[in-house]
Amino acid sequence: MTASLRDRISGLFADYAWFLDAERYEDWLALFSESSMYRIVPRENVQYGLPGSLMLCKNKDMLRDRITTLLEVNEYNIHTTRHLLGASRFDDPVDDVVAVETPFAVYQTDQEGVSRLFGVGEYQSRISCAGSKLLFEANVVQLDTFSVPTLLADPL
């Protein structure tokens, strides 16, 4: 793992968080490859090998669909989000794919102006560094809780 690749991956996660918080969903989608998998899963299910997910998009079209719903249909639980990410842990690339673990906390601010912790967890990501642009091949959002305090409308 070169320092330069590490910097680029750190930049990818900074973009990931910022695009979500700035509601720039098209830019966020552009960080994923066409075949990429996106999944939100409680830590418990990972630990016990249970198959259930809180959100599962098996490819980028499913993720696009999700974003379209978010932008055009959902009109409740209006809030803004803020992601705080810790430093990533990297494995060495295998076949131009890097496995990365990144802890996160997500906060939501509602229309009354109250900011609250939404949840904490970690991203378990597979990132392709084959092309000129880094792309998520997979992002598994392991949420530390199985009990989501409000609706899980937007991706984490």
Added chain:
Amino acid sequence: MTASLRDRISGLFADYAWFLDAERYEDWLALFSESSMYRIVPRENVQYGLPGSLMLCKNKDMLRDRITTLLEVNEYNIHTTRHLLGASRFDDPVDDVVAVETPFAVYQTDQEGVSRLFGVGEYQSRISCAGSKLLFEANVVQLDTFSVPTLLADPL
């Protein structure tokens, strides 16, 4: 943007957070240029282009004044703060000034020993890399909420 400049900017933000939390306000002030602007503004006002600020210092003297007040006058709402910053997003320097976005969470701990989330948001900063020392030319603290839970006495 060189890796070295990125490292120096990351170091600047680590100093920024730590000086505030350690109440080393003189050291914190030294991170700003004489002409620098400091402003705390709710996200909503940024979004709708509203001019109001929660705190506005148009130059470093106004910021010095604020710090003097904080140190010599205020004697209520005694607390300590803790800043957690996410990774910064950088633009390339233009005329030796870099535009940077950095997410943050600020916690306060009161005299009863209770630590609470104070607020989340992002720094929208302009950093001069003209001299041997990096300096803030502007720091706009965009707070995700318009509703500050306690007094906003200390800078964020």
Added chain:
Amino acid sequence: MTASLRDRISGLFADYAWFLDAERYEDWLALFSESSMYRIVPRENVQYGLPGSLMLCKNKDMLRDRITTLLEVNEYNIHTTRHLLGASRFDDPVDDVVAVETPFAVYQTDQEGVSRLFGVGEYQSRISCAGSKLLFEANVVQLDTFSVPTLLADPL
């Protein structure tokens, strides 16, 4: 301080946080030297020079003992943890030891699935870079509160 050493120290802290959250305590222990000191202390005690600690392990054997207790005896307050660390501030190495300050927030998620802030503070660390592997010579966990909301069973 070279960029490479800075990257390695950042990686050490990413491991530190992740090993604790993944309950890989043996791997976490391996980050400490045999003579290393580990201490959790309220910020107030640091500020006023008071000697009391919330947890004190004068060497690695005491820390091993603590971990053994955690793994084999404690059966209450079941929870998972999540550490979010900010960027570290580095001094230049002196005699192959680097002094580092790193802010942190720790969250706990209980068996009901509720994630809460446990505490915030900073690590005041001394890291040996003499060997091929970085090792903690000392880690002082300065907790911003003297009032720990639940049992302090696991290291921070």
